Amino acid sequence: MFDPAPILSGQRLAIARLLTRVENGNAAEALPALFAHTGRAHLIGVTGAPGTGKSSLVNEMAKALRRAGQTVGIVAVDPSSPFTGGAILGDRIRMRDLSGDPGVFIRSMASRGALGGLARATADVVKVLDAAGFDKVIIETVGAGQSEVDIARAAHTTVVVEAPGLGDEVQGLKAGILEIADVLVLNKADTPGAELALRALRAALEIGLATGSDWTPPLVQTVAVKGEGVAEVMERIEQHRAHLQSSGLLRQRERERLAAELEARLRDGLFRQLLSRLGDGQFNRLLDKLVAREIDPATAAHQLLMTEA
Amino acid sequence: MFDPAPILSGQRLAIARLLTRVENGNAAEALPALFAHTGRAHLIGVTGAPGTGKSSLVNEMAKALRRAGQTVGIVAVDPSSPFTGGAILGDRIRMRDLSGDPGVFIRSMASRGALGGLARATADVVKVLDAAGFDKVIIETVGAGQSEVDIARAAHTTVVVEAPGLGDEVQGLKAGILEIADVLVLNKADTPGAELALRALRAALEIGLATGSDWTPPLVQTVAVKGEGVAEVMERIEQHRAHLQSSGLLRQRERERLAAELEARLRDGLFRQLLSRLGDGQFNRLLDKLVAREIDPATAAHQLLMTEA
Numbered sequence: 001m002f003d004p005a006p007i008l009s010g011q012r013l014a015i016a017r018l019l020t021r022v023e024n025g026n027a028a029e030a031l032p033a034l035f036a037h038t039g040r041a042h043l044i045g046v047t048g049a050p051g052t053g054k055s056s057l058v059n060e061m062a063k064a065l066r067r068a069g070q071t072v073g074i075v076a077v078d079p080s081s082p083f084t085g086g087a088i089l090g091d092r093i094r095m096r097d098l099s100g101d102p103g104v105f106i107r108s109m110a111s112r113g114a115l116g117g118l119a120r121a122t123a124d125v126v127k128v129l130d131a132a133g134f135d136k137v138i139i140e141t142v143g144a145g146q147s148e149v150d151i152a153r154a155a156h157t158t159v160v161v162e163a164p165g166l167g168d169e170v171q172g173l174k175a176g177i178l179e180i181a182d183v184l185v186l187n188k189a190d191t192p193g194a195e196l197a198l199r200a201l202r203a204a205l206e207i208g209l210a211t212g213s214d215w216t217p218p219l220v221q222t223v224a225v226k227g228e229g230v231a232e233v234m235e236r237i238e239q240h241r242a243h244l245q246s247s248g249l250l251r252q253r254e255r256e257r258l259a260a261e262l263e264a265r266l267r268d269g270l271f272r273q274l275l276s277r278l279g280d281g282q283f284n285r286l287l288d289k290l291v292a293r294e295i296d297p298a299t300a301a302h303q304l305l306m307t308e309a
Numbered sequence: 310m311f312d313p314a315p316i317l318s319g320q321r322l323a324i325a326r327l328l329t330r331v332e333n334g335n336a337a338e339a340l341p342a343l344f345a346h347t348g349r350a351h352l353i354g355v356t357g358a359p360g361t362g363k364s365s366l367v368n369e370m371a372k373a374l375r376r377a378g379q380t381v382g383i384v385a386v387d388p389s390s391p392f393t394g395g396a397i398l399g400d401r402i403r404m405r406d407l408s409g410d411p412g413v414f415i416r417s418m419a420s421r422g423a424l425g426g427l428a429r430a431t432a433d434v435v436k437v438l439d440a441a442g443f444d445k446v447i448i449e450t451v452g453a454g455q456s457e458v459d460i461a462r463a464a465h466t467t468v469v470v471e472a473p474g475l476g477d478e479v480q481g482l483k484a485g486i487l488e489i490a491d492v493l494v495l496n497k498a499d500t501p502g503a504e505l506a507l508r509a510l511r512a513a514l515e516i517g518l519a520t521g522s523d524w525t526p527p528l529v530q531t532v533a534v535k536g537e538g539v540a541e542v543m544e545r546i547e548q549h550r551a552h553l554q555s556s557g558l559l560r561q562r563e564r565e566r567l568a569a570e571l572e573a574r575l576r577d578g579l580f581r582q583l584l585s586r587l588g589d590g591q592f593n594r595l596l597d598k599l600v601a602r603e604i605d606p607a608t609a610a611h612q613l614l615m616t617e618a
Contacts, residue, residue: 028607031605031607032605032607032608035602035605035606036602036605037602038602039602251600254600255596255600258596258599258600258606259596261606262592262595262596262599262606262609262610263580265606265607265609265610266580266583266610266613266614267576267579267580269610269611269614270576270579270580270583270614271572271575271576271579273614274575274579283571286571287564287567287568287571290567290571291560291563291564291567293344293345293346293347293348296340296341296344296345297344297567297570297571297574298337298340298341298574299341300571300574301571301574301575301578302578304575305575305578305579305582
């Protein structure tokens with residue numbers, strides 16, 4: 001029987017052990033017991049391409065939060081290669097000055113090639129840190145693909161980090177990345193090309209404004225390694241949180257997130273139920289007909305669903 | 310009523326119009342009629358990070374195929390920003406020397422922020438080009454995230470393009486990207502850092518070999534803009550196709566792809582059926598309880614599925 005008390009009182013060893021179980025998909029008993037204690041932390045997503053310096057920024061954000069007396073959990077989602085693992089090590093070295101502080105808990109998650117599962121595991125890790133009482137939970141992702149963007153999107157406030165002159169221009173302005181920004185940061189604002197990048201981001205933001213939200217994403221310039229601009233980033237994040245609360249959006253986003261989680265679980269469960277009803281035989285016979293081009297996928301699915309209904 | 314004849318006889322205007330309908334999700338009638346005529350083209354995925362020169366490589370591959378008397382369809386999946394669109398324009402300019410050739414059909418697909426839908430739309434575009442009789446269909450993706458990797462993976466033969474010294478080392482060795490390579494290409498092999506990149510890729514490939522497939526991904530050096538090494542790339546791709554056929558893997562991959570498509574359609578259909586049985590009311594009442602933390606998502610899903618079963 002799972003005892004939630006050590007997690008709820010923030011015992012680090014208990015948290016670390018549970019997170020390992022979450023990552024191994026072995027926490028089905030624990031998570032329901034913690035769920036009632038979630039929903040209190042402010043979830044901050046920080047996403048950016050490799051080289052934007054988002055890990056340094058997260059590091060400085062955490063230090064600023066600590067100075068303000070807040071506790072912070074950091075979940076670094078890093079789909080770096082199983083071959084190199086370099087980024088994880090590098091990030092952790094950069095975060096060295098945070099370790100030993102009981103008000104900070106850092107967890108790295110590597111994808112090992114399974115990003116779908118990673119999104120769910122990350123959401124569960126966030127829930128554990130939320131239940132453990134951390135005031136802020138920062139979810140740091142490499143803003144490289146839709147899956148990573150989705151992970152960042154699960155936060156209340158999403159910070160998108162850009163930097164001047166990262167290879168071709170497209171890199172800095174990836175698909176949909178500005179649309180999800182609640183706070184936009186141009187890091188490395190003291191490097192050549194910053195002026196150009198700033199103009200490009202401003203222009204892009206102006207186009208984005210046509211979407212008609214009543215929150216205008218602020219554009220903040222930072223030099224994270226020197227701590228410059230970090231205070232303003234934190235201020236903007238707090239303003240965004242206040243906006244979410246006063247506008248009712250906080251409750252709405254929370255509801256949408258829970259609806260998405262329920263839907264994902266129902267989809268999995270429904271498909272498992274269908275397979276067990278059908279048995280492998282019937283599914284495979286239909287597959288044989290597909291391979292032979294005797295039936296097409298849409299018609300095959302329709303037939304199965306009709307006999308089921 | 311949809312008439313497949315113009316597509317099957319390769320009429321360009323009919324193909325272009327149908328592809329637009331596919332992109333707009335408006336081809337539900339046409340695709341089943343074409344499905345029986347698919348499965349003949351050799352599908353080649355080409356994936357690589359921005360800046361690796363994969364578009365130039367695809368361009369040269371297409372020219373090599375044309376010289377060998379083969380027809381080729383190119384699907385460029387480019388999740389570049391809706392704000393810039395620059396990459397698409399750039400790619401199309403680079404492919405200018407292919408246009409006007411009736412043996413080549415080029416289609417660009419931009420994500421507009423919906424990568425899940427993009428994967429499905431891309432698969433359908435490939436089916437149309439397959440049915441239209443193109444010998445090869447090249448699917449070009451930016452190897453930046455899991456979704457894009459999944460798109461490339463749907464091909465029979467996957468070519469992964471790397472280049473020396475692209476920002477930090479992780480970029481070149483992204484999560485899972487080498488694992489999916491049937492042919493690995495080091496492009497820009499005449500630039501500084503090529504020797505280092507070559508060694509890193511060889512080392513990574515050796516680790517990957519532990520997985521025990523009986524196909525060893527060859528590592529080919531190219532300078533695509535000069536056409537150097539492209540003939541070897543094409544040779545390796547043909548060898549891979551021969552290997553797929555002789556080993557029975559071609560049939561197996563085809564079966565897996567169709568199974569995945571059937572599963573995705575069944576999952577969508579089952580969830581739609583559930584929602585219509587429940588009505589919005591019951592789903593929303595459960596969601597209310599979730600928001601209030603009176604029930605947790607796993608238990609909520611379980612309860613719904615049990616009353617259904």
